[in-house]
Amino acid sequence: MKELSEFAVEMRDVVKTFKTPEGTMLNAVDHVNMNIKNGEFFSMLGSSGCGKTTSLRMMAGFEWPSEGEIYIEGQAMGHTPPFQRNVNTVFQSYALFQHMTVYQNIAFGLEMEKAPPDEIKARVGRVLDMVQLMGMEKRFPKQLSGGQQQRIALARALVKLPNVLLLDEPLGALDLKLRKEMQLELKAIQQKVGITFIYVTHDQEEALTMSDRIAVMSKGKVMQMGTPVEIYERPTSRFVAGFIGESNFLEGTVQSINGERANVLVPALMTEVTGLNTGKVKMGEKAVVCIRPEKIRISDEPVSKQNSFRGAVKTTTYIGSDTHVYVEVGKLTIKVWEQNRVSSLDPKAYYTAGQNLTLNLMPENTLILADA
Amino acid sequence: MLKRLRENKSAQGTLLVTPTLLWMIGLLIIPLLLTLVISFGSRDADGGVIYGFSFHNYLRLFGYSTNCDAGQASCFEPLYVNILGRSLSLAFNTTLIVISMAYPLAYFIARAHPKQRTTFLMLVLVPLWTNFVIRVYAWMMLLREQGVINGIIGWLAARLNIPFEPLQMLYTPGAVLVGMVYEFLPFMILPIFTSLEKIDNALFEAAADLGANPFRTFLRVTLPLSMPGVVAGTILVFIPVMGTFIVSDILGGRQVILVGNLIQRQFLDARDPTFGSAASLILMILTLIVTYFYTRKFGFGEEIVVA
Ligand SMILES: Nc1ncnc2c1ncn2[C@@H]1O[C@H](COP(=O)(O)OP(=O)(O)OP(=O)(O)O)[C@@H](O)[C@H]1O
Ligand SMILES: [Mg+2]
Numbered sequence: 001m002k003e004l005s006e007f008a009v010e011m012r013d014v015v016k017t018f019k020t021p022e023g024t025m026l027n028a029v030d031h032v033n034m035n036i037k038n039g040e041f042f043s044m045l046g047s048s049g050c051g052k053t054t055s056l057r058m059m060a061g062f063e064w065p066s067e068g069e070i071y072i073e074g075q076a077m078g079h080t081p082p083f084q085r086n087v088n089t090v091f092q093s094y095a096l097f098q099h100m101t102v103y104q105n106i107a108f109g110l111e112m113e114k115a116p117p118d119e120i121k122a123r124v125g126r127v128l129d130m131v132q133l134m135g136m137e138k139r140f141p142k143q144l145s146g147g148q149q150q151r152i153a154l155a156r157a158l159v160k161l162p163n164v165l166l167l168d169e170p171l172g173a174l175d176l177k178l179r180k181e182m183q184l185e186l187k188a189i190q191q192k193v194g195i196t197f198i199y200v201t202h203d204q205e206e207a208l209t210m211s212d213r214i215a216v217m218s219k220g221k222v223m224q225m226g227t228p229v230e231i232y233e234r235p236t237s238r239f240v241a242g243f244i245g246e247s248n249f250l251e252g253t254v255q256s257i258n259g260e261r262a263n264v265l266v267p268a269l270m271t272e273v274t275g276l277n278t279g280k281v282k283m284g285e286k287a288v289v290c291i292r293p294e295k296i297r298i299s300d301e302p303v304s305k306q307n308s309f310r311g312a313v314k315t316t317t318y319i320g321s322d323t324h325v326y327v328e329v330g331k332l333t334i335k336v337w338e339q340n341r342v343s344s345l346d347p348k349a350y351y352t353a354g355q356n357l358t359l360n361l362m363p364e365n366t367l368i369l370a371d372a
Numbered sequence: 373m374l375k376r377l378r379e380n381k382s383a384q385g386t387l388l389v390t391p392t393l394l395w396m397i398g399l400l401i402i403p404l405l406l407t408l409v410i411s412f413g414s415r416d417a418d419g420g421v422i423y424g425f426s427f428h429n430y431l432r433l434f435g436y437s438t439n440c441d442a443g444q445a446s447c448f449e450p451l452y453v454n455i456l457g458r459s460l461s462l463a464f465n466t467t468l469i470v471i472s473m474a475y476p477l478a479y480f481i482a483r484a485h486p487k488q489r490t491t492f493l494m495l496v497l498v499p500l501w502t503n504f505v506i507r508v509y510a511w512m513m514l515l516r517e518q519g520v521i522n523g524i525i526g527w528l529a530a531r532l533n534i535p536f537e538p539l540q541m542l543y544t545p546g547a548v549l550v551g552m553v554y555e556f557l558p559f560m561i562l563p564i565f566t567s568l569e570k571i572d573n574a575l576f577e578a579a580a581d582l583g584a585n586p587f588r589t590f591l592r593v594t595l596p597l598s599m600p601g602v603v604a605g606t607i608l609v610f611i612p613v614m615g616t617f618i619v620s621d622i623l624g625g626r627q628v629i630l631v632g633n634l635i636q637r638q639f640l641d642a643r644d645p646t647f648g649s650a651a652s653l654i655l656m657i658l659t660l661i662v663t664y665f666y667t668r669k670f671g672f673g674e675e676i677v678v679a
Contacts, residue, residue: 060577060581061580062577062580062581081580081585082577082580082581083580083581083582083583083584083585087581088581088582089577089578089581091574091577091578093572093574095572095574095575095577095578096578097575097578097579097593098597099596099597108579108582108584108592109582109583112582112583112584112588113583156582157581157582160582160583
């Protein structure tokens with residue numbers, strides 16, 4: 001009996017070094033550690049070139065780590081070739097076999113397993129049903145729309161019922177509307193079949209809405225790993241706070257630390273700001289105060305003596321559900337997203353340039369991060 | 373006048389195809405018709421043509437001798453039928469051997485590092501810069517009794533004290549086959565290479581990902597997707613091999629006579645253009661029939677057409 005591992009896929013200290021055409025060495029993946037739990041919808045999120053595809057290709061077996069080890073269901077993979085791994089890939093380019101019909105494409109993987117013909121037929125039928133493409137069996141990939149081809153690529157991988165499905169920006173080529181539909185559908189399919197999904201995307205909204213957990217990557221390194229709420233509400237670095245959603249950053253020096261709270265002197269505001277101590281800051285060292293624009297409260301008079309700053313409105317942008325207000329405070333411009341809770345035609349309801357007001361940064365909504 | 377032309381789409385079309393059409397009529401249709409007419413005639417004493425309408429050239433080609441004595445038991449003369457059969461089977465064999473040599477080579481080149489790929493392709497192409505006839509003569513130097521190959525074997529045999537009689541390689545069907553394979557190999561390598569190179573690497577990865585080992589990936593993905601190249605190459609090799617006479621002339625001598633040689637000799641030596649014309653037309657029809665059935669089955673080497 002194979003010992004069941006808690007993790008579907010583990011990357012332990014994995015490095016992948018490429019020789020670039022310019023002759024230099026590049027760590028496309030740089031000492032990455034990741035644990036992906038069984039049945040999880042796990043996303044790798046990061047900007048272009050951060051090593052997402054390379055990580056995924058190493059899990060699939062198309063590339064081998066230069067250092068470190070990848071475990072699938074607790075088994076060290078070493079140089080196991082792709083056709084002996086219990087994972088399947090949905091390629092960004094779909095990589096459908098143009099000389100085979102939809103049916104033949106999907107049946108291919110089962111034929112390779114030497115499944116009996118009637119089982120193949122039943123399973124292909126079931127998976128076609130799941131991706132809502134019944135009746136298209138006899139078509140060739142070229143006779144399908146982009147969205148339909150995407151579903152075939154998904155069906156071809158799903159039909160194998162792998163433990164892990166690797167998806168490399170599977171919705172990247174679809175238009176926005178179809179993309180949203182497919183996001184919901186993918187998530188529903190994942191919950192239905194209970195297969196671990198490892199999903200590569202550079203669309204943060206996609207990652208936040210679909211994932212159980214996210215790994216935010218940059219330059220080959222994992223910057224932070226956690227649930228969407230953790231990533232958004234408790235970013236552990238300035239990079240993550242800036243990459244996921246928007247943030248105001250106020251640079252300064254740590255003045256005092258009392259347990260959960262830390263005080264930072266912000267020279268540009270000529271005052272101290274109090275916020276949550278994220279544990280990585282040290283007395284007297286540089287730190288950055290980080291607050292999300294929607295978490296700042298606007299008032300006429302200061303709400304408390306702490307973290308309240310007088311400022312003047314510089315510009316505003318009305319975007320329907322919200323108004324984006326840019327406020328000059330000291331030498332800084334701070335962005336504030338105000339929800340438009342009241343329906344009004346009066347421009348004054350949405351703030352006007354030059355208007356004086358107070359910004360209140362609740363210490364519990366304000367993070368003090370090490371300035372790395 | 374010009375304005376009228378600008379408005380008249382069908383006149384424009386006619387004008388555009390006219391040069392091609394004239395070319396085709398002048399250099400293809402008219403010569404073909406002439407050949408047809410001549411093939412029904414008979415020759416006079418000086419090798420001129422007496423026009424007429426008789427099938428005797430065709431009958432002779434298929435073995436029914438016209439000057440057959442009444443007393444003879446059988447009047448069937450298989451000489452020319454044998455030549456036709458030999459040409460066909462040589463073309464088939466050449467094509468098969470060329471495919472089996474060219475495919476691995478093309479595969480190797482397609483999989484080579486892009487930098488080396490150019491070098492390998494050049495190596496395939498460079499021989500084509502030398503004249504066809506000269507390259508066939510080179511084979512004569514290699515194969516003849518005092519040639520390079522016999523020389524090397526003889527030298528080795530002398531060293532090892534083995535008695536050695538020079539091999540008779542030149543003027544054999546084998547020599548002609550070797551020459552044909554050599555001449556036409558590049559025309560198979562290039563189309564196969566092109567279709568192999570066009571296959572997206574992700575397809576190989578997808579096949580492996582779905583559980584296919586390299587061998588099954590080759591059978592189920594690589595081979596079907598490279599068939600257009602094989603088909604195109606076959607057409608490029610089979611048809612010229614059927615008609616060429618230089619290789620068999622130089623490497624086959626009087627021993628290996630193909631349709632090409634037959635036709636050439638009828639025009640130049642035997643001075644019977646009527647029989648030569650009949651043979652030409654039969655060669656063309658034979659080639660057309662084979663190509664027709666072949667392309668009906670495999671297409672013309674275009675992309676896989678979606679039904
Ligand atoms: N075969 C290779 N040879 C050399 N460098 C490579 C190779 N593959 C990837 N790289 C480099 O490794 C880095 C990471 O590439 P990777 O494809 O993993 O990025 P990614 O995160 O998937 O980006 P994207 O969002 O653009 O797809 C890039 O800088 C890329 O140029
Ligand atoms: Mg990528």
